Amino acid sequence: MQRRVLATSLVDLHKDHNERAAWAHIKPVMQEMMQNSVQKIDTLHVLSDGPVTQYRNRANCFLLSSVPYTWGLKQITWNYSERAHGKGAPDGVGGAVKRMADNHVHGGKDLQNPKDLYEFLINREVENIRFKWIDESDINVFNEMLPPSVPKVPGLLKTHQILYFCPGEIYYRDLSCFCQYPEMCECFKPTKMRMDDSSNANSDHLQPDSIQETYAESPSTDVEKNEEYTVGKFVIVSYDNKLFVGQITKLLLDNIEINCMVQHGKRNVFKWPNKPDCIFYHREQIASVISEPEPNQRAAQLTKYDWLLFNEI
Ligand SMILES: [Zn+2]
Structure with a gap:
């Protein structure tokens, strides 16, 4: 036994x-x-x-x-x-997963810990269910x-x-x-x-x-306090330890909505995304206000000073 x-x-x-x-x-x-x-x-x-x-x-x-x-x-x-x-779809998925695991164990196999179960499940390639390890x-x-x-x-x-x-x-x-x-x-x-x-x-x-x-x-009365940040200004914003260049689109108390540009590799080439990528950042995430990037062919580039700043921060 x-x-x-x-x-x-x-x-x-x-x-x-x-x-x-x-x-x-x-x-x-x-x-x-x-x-x-x-x-x-x-x-x-x-x-x-x-x-x-x-x-x-x-x-x-x-x-x-x-x-x-x-x-x-x-x-x-x-x-x-x-x-x-x-009860909803997740319970159905849970039930299906449990049944697979039960059948596996009834067949004499072992699933001793969560990792075993995870390995077993990802190797089964179950249609419409994807497994994530947290x-x-x-x-x-x-x-x-x-x-x-x-x-x-x-x-x-x-x-x-x-x-x-x-x-x-x-x-x-x-x-x-x-x-x-x-x-x-x-x-x-x-x-x-x-x-x-x-x-x-x-x-x-x-x-x-x-x-x-x-x-x-409306909290708009507070917006005037954000003197250095106004809609339309360009900024360098830090997110997830990376820096992005973007334009301020909205101000809401300490939160600033910025439409970020996409950098071409590590080069001084920035483009607007096809769809605006407006995300709120806390004002503390803003590293610096910069000049408007200069147009360069179909993209834009930071001024020499801003490019230096972008690489030094
Ligand atoms: Zn209602």
Whole structure:
């Protein structure tokens, strides 16, 4: 008789079943979809159950308000269903995978750990199912993104929808609504909250009323403060430890939307992408304002000084 022993306790296996692990799992799937899709994908809707320990919590609100836009997503909703209402396509895939693994083991083969299962599955080349291996280090990326303190999100326990339109900011409400999506509707009294405001982080007495604002209030009055950054200016922006040249297309508080050019290899040749590649960056990601690149045949090149800057930063 063969005996199989699970060497890791169930508690340990589940320790990473949290919002950071969730984003680590969403990331490669989103990236593959965004790369392979003919149409530009800029919206993500997550439908999940809503355990507080896993992802109905302020850490998830923070990640939701900051992570996906760095991938190029512009709108996100996370919708929590009640327990046992969450069955969908993923459960079907899970069932199919489990059956394959069961059959394999019943045939006398061994699958002793997750890596065994993964190797077994990728070698099966199952049609329409692609397998991704998510490592501890992939989850650590998201651990490191979380600041030491994240503002409390009052009333999150009752929340069934979190919406994102602008970096650092979320709306949340008791029930989901999409009646005007991708515009924000006023149904079910959405509450607006900034997740990157650390002054709220240690407050235990945050009143929901004090942060409730209507969507109609435009933050445009703050835009004038960004004196050195104005729409149309060219900048060097840092993203993922790489530098990009782009033009400012929108200003929203500390977030600046930039249409980035595509660099030709490592040369001083920059072109506009076929479709505008407008992504919000935090103003801290902007390395420098530069002059407008000079036209050169069908591309553009940075001035000598800016090119030097681009290579020195
Ligand atoms: Zn609505």
